[in-house]
Amino acid sequence: MCRILLPLTLCILLVACASPLPQKPKAFNDAEQNMQRGATAYANDEYHLAANAFTNALDLYQSIDDGSGIFEASVNLIETSITVGNLAAARQGLQRLIGVTDERSGMDAAMRLKLLEVRLLHAEQRPQQALDLLQPLWPAFDEGQRVIQGGAHSLAVIAASARLKQQLGHADADLWIRRFANIDLDSTAGNERYRALLLRLQAQQLNDASPGSIEGERLLHEALNIYRDLVYRRGIAATLQQLAQLRLQRNELRAADNLYQRALKIHLWTLNSGAAVEVLEALVDINRQLGDQANVALFSAQLEQLKQDKR
Amino acid sequence: MSDRQNNSRVHYIHRLSVAFQQRIVGVFVLAAVLVIAGLVLMQIQSSHLLDDRVVYDTYLANAQGISSETRVNISGIDVGQVESIDITDENKVHVRFFVYQRFQRLVRTDSKAELSKLSVIGNAVIIIRAGSHELPMMPPGSTIFTEEPMTIDELIANLTPAVTNLNTIVEKIAAVVEVIEPGQLKSTADDMSAIVSNMRQLSQQISEGRGLVGRLAYDQQLENQVSDVISDIGGIVRSTAPAARKLDPLVQDTQDLIGAINENMQKIEALLVQAEARVREVAGVLQPAETLMNKSNRIADDVKVTSAVLSQEVRHLPDMINKMQNLLDSTNRTIQNAQQVWPLSTVIPPADSETRLPNQPLDD
Numbered sequence: 001m002c003r004i005l006l007p008l009t010l011c012i013l014l015v016a017c018a019s020p021l022p023q024k025p026k027a028f029n030d031a032e033q034n035m036q037r038g039a040t041a042y043a044n045d046e047y048h049l050a051a052n053a054f055t056n057a058l059d060l061y062q063s064i065d066d067g068s069g070i071f072e073a074s075v076n077l078i079e080t081s082i083t084v085g086n087l088a089a090a091r092q093g094l095q096r097l098i099g100v101t102d103e104r105s106g107m108d109a110a111m112r113l114k115l116l117e118v119r120l121l122h123a124e125q126r127p128q129q130a131l132d133l134l135q136p137l138w139p140a141f142d143e144g145q146r147v148i149q150g151g152a153h154s155l156a157v158i159a160a161s162a163r164l165k166q167q168l169g170h171a172d173a174d175l176w177i178r179r180f181a182n183i184d185l186d187s188t189a190g191n192e193r194y195r196a197l198l199l200r201l202q203a204q205q206l207n208d209a210s211p212g213s214i215e216g217e218r219l220l221h222e223a224l225n226i227y228r229d230l231v232y233r234r235g236i237a238a239t240l241q242q243l244a245q246l247r248l249q250r251n252e253l254r255a256a257d258n259l260y261q262r263a264l265k266i267h268l269w270t271l272n273s274g275a276a277v278e279v280l281e282a283l284v285d286i287n288r289q290l291g292d293q294a295n296v297a298l299f300s301a302q303l304e305q306l307k308q309d310k311r
Numbered sequence: 312m313s314d315r316q317n318n319s320r321v322h323y324i325h326r327l328s329v330a331f332q333q334r335i336v337g338v339f340v341l342a343a344v345l346v347i348a349g350l351v352l353m354q355i356q357s358s359h360l361l362d363d364r365v366v367y368d369t370y371l372a373n374a375q376g377i378s379s380e381t382r383v384n385i386s387g388i389d390v391g392q393v394e395s396i397d398i399t400d401e402n403k404v405h406v407r408f409f410v411y412q413r414f415q416r417l418v419r420t421d422s423k424a425e426l427s428k429l430s431v432i433g434n435a436v437i438i439i440r441a442g443s444h445e446l447p448m449m450p451p452g453s454t455i456f457t458e459e460p461m462t463i464d465e466l467i468a469n470l471t472p473a474v475t476n477l478n479t480i481v482e483k484i485a486a487v488v489e490v491i492e493p494g495q496l497k498s499t500a501d502d503m504s505a506i507v508s509n510m511r512q513l514s515q516q517i518s519e520g521r522g523l524v525g526r527l528a529y530d531q532q533l534e535n536q537v538s539d540v541i542s543d544i545g546g547i548v549r550s551t552a553p554a555a556r557k558l559d560p561l562v563q564d565t566q567d568l569i570g571a572i573n574e575n576m577q578k579i580e581a582l583l584v585q586a587e588a589r590v591r592e593v594a595g596v597l598q599p600a601e602t603l604m605n606k607s608n609r610i611a612d613d614v615k616v617t618s619a620v621l622s623q624e625v626r627h628l629p630d631m632i633n634k635m636q637n638l639l640d641s642t643n644r645t646i647q648n649a650q651q652v653w654p655l656s657t658v659i660p661p662a663d664s665e666t667r668l669p670n671q672p673l674d675d
Contacts (some may be wrong), residue, residue: 029644035666072667079668083675115670122673163673190669197674234675272569272675283512 031060045085045270082123084271111153131164145179177201199223212250237266257286364409369457374404376435383408383437390414419446425458
């Protein structure tokens with residue numbers, strides 16, 4: 001009898017010692033699960049799944065009128081739309097979100113929206129407008145071009161400014177790259193993509209100064225390794241594309257062709273049709289120079305198909 | 312004052328030092344370990360793991376249903392288990408089993424073993440008959456003779472001729488049933504019924520002396536009149552003999568015709584005999600056909616009831632799915648919460664709880 005009662009008593013004591021964990025309402029939990037699922041899918045380049053999950057989360061947050069949830073789900077949805085090239089939907093979503101976000105939402109929300117719009121403008125091939133939008137957000141710098149007082153978003157602002165300045169060929173692009181390089185990227189975890197971007201900007205800087213730069217190529221390989229470690233497909237494809245351009249400057253057509261083809265596979269995988277069109281155009285050109293008529297026909301057909309799909 | 316109020320609101324666990332918290336955890340862990348150890352000891356005791364054993368051997372022609380988990384039973388008590396099974400050079404199955412030492416005194420030199428009858432369906436038990444107490448105990452390592460029940464093969468071999476006969480009968484019946492068309496069968500039966508009814512009426516009328524034949528048989532006056540008529544006819548015949556002679560060829564033809572009719576009548580009679588036999592066969596067949604029809608009707612009724620029940624079940628399906636979804640959600644929450652509790656929290660890394668996409672660098 002005692003042998004039966006002893007474990008029973010111990011079990012009752014254990015149960016009595018534990019207090020129930022605080023539980024969030026089910027609707028909130030479901031919405032949060034959808035957001036987590038969406039974020040994971042986005043990180044895995046499964047953008048359709050991510051968009052579905054974020055839409056579900058947005059519906060759930062709207063069903064309980066959770067303001068911050070609605071904001072986060074909308075932002076994630078717009079990010080996904082930009083990534084898959086659905087720029088019209090992204091623009092529409094962003095305008096709606098700006099309309100409902102007021103001063104009470106806080107500076108953080110306002111900054112997030114600005115940066116989102118910068119990304120959208122960049123995707124819309126409007127770099128100058130993106131840069132204009134960033135200008136009021138620039139932090140102050142000391143003489144050594146280090147940030148004096150920056151906010152949580154200053155890294156994103158500086159990185160985007162450096163990229164846009166270089167893209168537009170501004171004279172102070174090198175200054176902005178230096179400012180970007182001066183940021184201590186090791187101090188915060190999760191900055192690997194920024195580190196890779198900096199390497200790519202620096203490689204481009206070297207390449208602009210001396211086309212086909214060996215040092216530039218080394219930096220690009222370093223960036224490529226970072227992206228490969230992160231399994232960030234879009235970064236890998238963009239870097240391969242940059243390497244191909246470098247090889248092209250050295251007139252190494254075969255190597256450039258190989259790199260472009262590798263980049264094309266990834267762009268098609270990640271549904272980045274804009275970049276895929278760009279790569280296909282380069283491939284048609286290179287193969288024409290190589291005299292490979294079969295490949296010219298093949299890539300031309302793919303290019304035509306992609307353009308039709310985009311229309 | 313305010314701090315004190317805040318302190319009183321905070322759960323007492325937050326006011327304890329880490330070392331004390333760890334000691335509390337240690338107490339619970341030790342208690343759990345003790346409980347588990349106690350349960351293990353109880354299990355060891357109940358499963359005779361520490362009991363002494365005595366080993367015996369037996370040889371079988373067929374190890375049907377015997378495995379290393381087969382129990383050994385004496386007088387309804389589990390006293391041991393099969394230890395190993397192997398094959399001898401003479402192709403016999405050698406089974407080695409043990410009996411717990413405290414039951415060894417039940418195994419005497421006259422003890423015999425047998426396999427339970429259920430061994431044919433795989434539920435084998437070695438049953439040892441307790442021997443006479445005045446005889447000495449069977450020494451360890453001895454061989455016990457085991458009686459084996461009939462195997463499935465033997466059972467099947469005995470049943471096979473009966474099944475074959477049954478099969479032949481069923482095939483014959485099936486052939487007969489196949490030939491018969493239910494429509495023709497019904498019309499034949501109806502005709503036969505009408506014929507029998509007519510015959511019954513006819514014989515009744517005759518027996519009651521009604522009609523010409525009845526009166527011929529039973530009316531004396533008519534009989535006399537007929538005799539008179541016949542004698543009159545005799546006179547007429549005599550007077551008409553010369554004329555009759557002229558009718559001879561005609562009579563001959565008529566006789567031939569009657570002979571032919573007679574032959575045809577015999578054939579019809581034979582046909583009628585055959586028809587009677589067929590009708591009897593049909594009657595014999597109709598009886599099982601009726602049983603079959605009844606069975607078919609019952610099956611159809613059962614199918615109707617089953618489909619109605621199924622339909623009800625299907626109607627409940629969406630509700631069940633909803634409940635299942637709730638259960639899964641609840642289980643998911645329980646598992647997630649359990650993962651946050653020590654020691655699981657140290658082993659299982661927390662799920663990626665990031666819900667917000669970070670600022671995306673312009674790097675694609």
